[in-house]
Amino acid sequence: MKIAYDGTAYHGWQVQPNAITIQETLQEGIKKILQKDIGVTGCSRTDAGVHAKEFYCHLDCDDNIPKEAFLRGLNSVLPNDISVMDAKVVPSDFHARYSAKGKNYIYNFYYGVTNPFLDRYALRLDREIDLDVTNEFCKSLIGKYDFYGFSSSGRSVEDTVRTVTDCKIYLKDDFVRFDISANGFLYNMVRIIVGTALGVSYGRLETDVAKKVFETKDRSLAGQTVPPNGLFLNKVFY
Amino acid sequence: MKIAYDGTAYHGWQVQPNAITIQETLQEGIKKILQKDIGVTGCSRTDAGVHAKEFYCHLDCDDNIPKEAFLRGLNSVLPNDISVMDAKVVPSDFHARYSAKGKNYIYNFYYGVTNPFLDRYALRLDREIDLDVTNEFCKSLIGKYDFYGFSSSGRSVEDTVRTVTDCKIYLKDDFVRFDISANGFLYNMVRIIVGTALGVSYGRLETDVAKKVFETKDRSLAGQTVPPNGLFLNKVFY
Structure with a gap:
C-alpha cells in the first residue's frame, strides 16, 4: 500500500501503548474492512509529528477484493489526515522496509x-x-x-x-x-x-x-x- | 490589526459559551500582553472551521507600545494557527466591520x-x-x-x-x-x-x-x- 499522512496528530508510525499512531489507525481501518486483525509493516518508523507524502507498507492476506473497492472502503473509514493512495499485490518476498533501496x-x-x-x-x-x-x-x-x-x-x-x-x-x-x-x-x-x-x-x-x-x-x-x-x-x- | 488563522480548531470568530473561538483566543492573548481586558471587534463573523488569510479587527486602547514589540509579544502567546500579521493606529471612527467596503x-x-x-x-x-x-x-x-x-x-x-x-x-x-x-x-x-x-x-x-x-x-x-x-x-x- 502506498499511503500519505499528516503526522501532526500522531505519535509517529509505530504502535505504542497510550498513544495514537499511524500504524494502529491503519490496522484498525483494515480490521473494519476485512473483519480481522492484520498487522501492517511499514517502510520506516517516522517520529511523532513527522509527515509522509509517500510511505509504503505491506500486509499479508488471502482476501480477494478489487483494488478500487479496497481503496474506497479503507479511505472511507480512515481519518482524513491518513490516506491510502494506491495498493497492489506484490511477491511474497517483498518487504516494505527491507526491500527499500x-x-x-x-x-x-x-x-x-x-x-x-x-x-x-x-x-x-x-x-x-x-x-x-x-x-x-x-x-x-x-x-x-x-x-x-x-x-x-x-x-x-x-x-x-x-x-x-x-x-x-x-x-x-x-x-x-x-x-x-x-x-x-x-x-x-x-x-x-x-x-x-x-x-x-x-x-x-x-x-x-x-x-x-x-x-x-x-x-x-x-x-x-x-x-x-x-x-x-x-x-x-x- | 491584520490577522490570519486556520479555523479548523475553532468555533468561528465570535465569543460564545463552551466553545473556543478566534475572538476569545485573541482577547486572551492581548490580556497577557497589555495586562487588561480589551474587547476586539472583527470585520466578519466567520463560522466554525472557516479560515482567514486576511481578517481585520480593531480595539480601543491608550497604551503606547512599539508595533514590532506588540506583534512579537502577541504572536509569542498566540497558538500557531492564529497569527497577527500587522497592526497600525487608525482614526477613532474606524470600525473593522462597518468601515469595510x-x-x-x-x-x-x-x-x-x-x-x-x-x-x-x-x-x-x-x-x-x-x-x-x-x-x-x-x-x-x-x-x-x-x-x-x-x-x-x-x-x-x-x-x-x-x-x-x-x-x-x-x-x-x-x-x-x-x-x-x-x-x-x-x-x-x-x-x-x-x-x-x-x-x-x-x-x-x-x-x-x-x-x-x-x-x-x-x-x-x-x-x-x-x-x-x-x-x-x-x-x-x-
Whole structure:
C-alpha cells in the first residue's frame, strides 16, 4: 500500500501503548474492512509529528477484493489526515522496509511572522539561511560515511554506515527546502543533519563540521535536533 | 490589526459559551500582553472551521507600545494557527466591520483520493466540476440582488440586498477555486452559493437558478450548504 499522512496528530508510525499512531489507525481501518486483525509493516518508523507524502507498507492476506473497492472502503473509514493512495499485490518476498533501496526526506523552513497555513508543515525562522554556505555543508554529506554522530541514542541498528546519494537546499514555493536522499537513515538523522545545517548557515558551526562528526562519532559536535513539523518522508525507492 | 488563522480548531470568530473561538483566543492573548481586558471587534463573523488569510479587527486602547514589540509579544502567546500579521493606529471612527467596503472569499475543491495535505483546506470531489457551466452561473450572481434565498435563518440583518462585484471559478495550483467578491455577505451566503454552483455543475440545478432564488427568496431552490473547511476569507476592502 502506498499511503500519505499528516503526522501532526500522531505519535509517529509505530504502535505504542497510550498513544495514537499511524500504524494502529491503519490496522484498525483494515480490521473494519476485512473483519480481522492484520498487522501492517511499514517502510520506516517516522517520529511523532513527522509527515509522509509517500510511505509504503505491506500486509499479508488471502482476501480477494478489487483494488478500487479496497481503496474506497479503507479511505472511507480512515481519518482524513491518513490516506491510502494506491495498493497492489506484490511477491511474497517483498518487504516494505527491507526491500527499500533508499529514501528521500525533505524539511521545510519559512521566514517572517507565524503563518497559520505554513506552520504545520515548516519551521519558522527569524533569520535567513545562507544557501551557498549551507549547500557546501550539504555536499560534504554526500558519500558513504558512519553517521553515528548524526543519530540519537534511540537508534536500533548496529551498522551506522549509510550512503547519502544527494543533499541540497533551495527555494521551493513558499519554503526553503532541505532535501536529502540516502540508502537508509538512522534514528533522528535527518533532524540532526538539518539542525547542523542551520548551525553552519548561522556561523555557529564550521562548514566542514560533518567531517569531524564522521571521524569522532561525537553527537555533541553536530547541531540541535530540529522539531518534527517541517519533516516529510517524500519518496521511497524500491 | 491584520490577522490570519486556520479555523479548523475553532468555533468561528465570535465569543460564545463552551466553545473556543478566534475572538476569545485573541482577547486572551492581548490580556497577557497589555495586562487588561480589551474587547476586539472583527470585520466578519466567520463560522466554525472557516479560515482567514486576511481578517481585520480593531480595539480601543491608550497604551503606547512599539508595533514590532506588540506583534512579537502577541504572536509569542498566540497558538500557531492564529497569527497577527500587522497592526497600525487608525482614526477613532474606524470600525473593522462597518468601515469595510467589501470582502473577497475563496472556496477550494480538489479531486481524487483523500489528500491529507489538501483536505484541511479544500472539499474533495469525486466528480469534476464543469468550469464553463459553473462560470455561467457565477456571472448570473454579479450585480445588486436580494440574496435572502442564499442565506440561512441565523442571519442577523434586516437588509438582505448585496452587490456581488466579481464571481468566477478557475484552476489554481492543486485546487479548483471558487472566488467571489461583494460589498457584504449574509450568514452562510458563500457556502450556499458554492453548493448551488456544484448543483449547477452536476446538472441538478439549472444554470439560471440564481434568478429564481432572487425572485422567490426561496432557500429551498438553492443548493446545499457546503462544509466550512474549503472556505477562506481572502481579502477585506476598506
